[in-house]
Amino acid sequence: MRDDTPRSGGERLLLVSTNYAPEQAGIGPYATQIAEHFAAERGAEVHVLAGMPHYPAWRVDPAYRGKWRVRDERAGVLVHRRRHSVPARQTAARRALYEASILAHGLLAPPRISRPDAVLAQVPSLAGGVLAGRLARRYGVPYVPVVQDLMGAAAEQSGISGGGRAASAASAVERRMLRGATLVGIIHETFRARVRALGVPEDRIRLVPNWSHVSGPSVPREKTRARLGWPPGQTVLLHSGNMGLKQGLEVLVETARHAPELRVVLMGEGSQRARLAELAAGVPNIEFLPPADTEDFPDVLAAADALVVTQRAAVLDMSVPSKLTSYFAAGRPVIASVAAGGGTAQEIQRSDAGRLVPPEDPAALATAARELAADPAAADAIGARGAGYARDHLSREAGLARVTALLDEALALAGRPVRKGRDA
Structure with a gap:
C-alpha cells in the first residue's frame, strides 16, 4: 500500500473524513483546515481519505460525477476520494447504504501510502470512523477520532423512517469504533456523558471545540x-x-x-x-x-x-x-x-x-x-x-492548537516521536 509519489522521510499522517473541500458547510471545512494545518505548520506528509463532494446539496459535485476514484492535491495535502452512494432522500435504509458504500470502497481501495504515524477521523461518519480504526490497527499506529456528532443519538431523534432500529445499530458501531481509540476528541462537553456511556474511559476523552472557520465581514x-x-x-x-x-x-x-x-x-x-x-x-x-x-x-x-x-x-x-x-x-x-x-x-x-x-x-x-x-x-x-x-x-489558531495537542498526546502515549512545527 505505497503511494507512487515520492515524499520526504518526515511525519506522515492520514485523516479519514467523508466530507472535505470543496464542501463549504458542515465538518468539511474543519477537516480541510486540520489537514492543511498539519501540512503547512508541521511539514507533515498529509493524506486524506474522503468521499466525493456532495454536502449539503446531497448531490455529487458535477466535477466528480461518474468517477470511482480521484486523487487531488490541495494546498499540499493529498486527497484520496472514493465513490459512494448519495441519497437524495433520507431514510434509515438509504443512510445505511450510504455508510456501507463508503466503508466498502474504502476497504477495497484504501490509499496507497507508506505507514503513517497516526490515523485521525472526523465522526459522525460511521464508515469513516470504522475505516480509520481498521487502518490504524493495520499499521499499528494511534487512532484518534474527533466526535462532531453521534449517529446513534441523531437517528434516535431524527424522525427518519426506521430510525429506532438505525439508532441501535449505529450506537453499536460507535461503541466499537470509539472504544478502540487511543484518545477521543469531543467538540462540546454535552458529548462527554454519551461517549463515556459508549465505553470510553474518562481519561481518554479530550475537549477540542470547533472554531470559527470564516473571517469577519469586510463590506459595509x-x-x-x-x-x-x-x-x-x-x-x-x-x-x-x-x-x-x-x-x-x-x-x-x-x-x-x-x-x-x-x-x-x-x-x-x-x-x-x-x-x-x-x-x-x-x-x-x-x-x-x-x-x-x-x-x-x-x-x-x-x-x-x-x-x-x-x-x-x-x-x-x-x-x-x-x-x-x-x-x-x-x-x-x-x-x-x-x-x-x-x-x-x-x-x-x-x-x-x-x-x-x-x-x-x-x-x-x-x-x-x-x-x-x-x-x-x-x-x-x-x-x-x-x-x-x-x-x-473560537479563533482558528486556538482550535487548531487543541487538535495539534490531541495528536501530540496520542503520539506520546504510543511512544512515537512528537514532531514540532517547522519554526520550532
Missing part, C-alpha cells in the same frame, strides 16, 4: 443588503446551511406566514429544500438563496438583522452546528429555536450573543425578531458580544 452591511435586494427598513432573518430533517425549518416558513413584515431568507442546500419551497409557495416574504461563495459568505451573514438556528422539538442536540461559530463571527444577534440544555443553547447562554426561543414555535420566533428590530442598539450590542466571543474563544 448596507452595500451587501442593496446588492441582495433587502430594503433598509425590513427586518431580515437568515438561516444558512443544511436544509435537512433535523433542522425543522418548517418553523421559518410559518414564521414568515405569521409575520409578513419580516423577510425570512433560507440560504443553502439540503434534502428538504424542495419540500420547503413547496410549503412556502404563496408566501411573499420568504426567499431561498443558493450557498454564498466563501469570500461572500461573511458579508451575507453580517447583512442580516438576525441569524437563525432551528431544530425540531424532539431533538436535544448535543452537537454545536458549524454555522453557529460563523454566526458569532458575523457580529449579528442569533435567534436559536432549539431545545434548552443542548449544545446550541449552552453556547448561546455562554456567549450572551442571542435569544433562545422554544423549538417549532413560529410566534415566539417572530416575537424575538420584533424585539430585536425595535431596539437596534441592543441588537448591535448582542451581535458585538458574539463577535467578541468568537475572537476570544
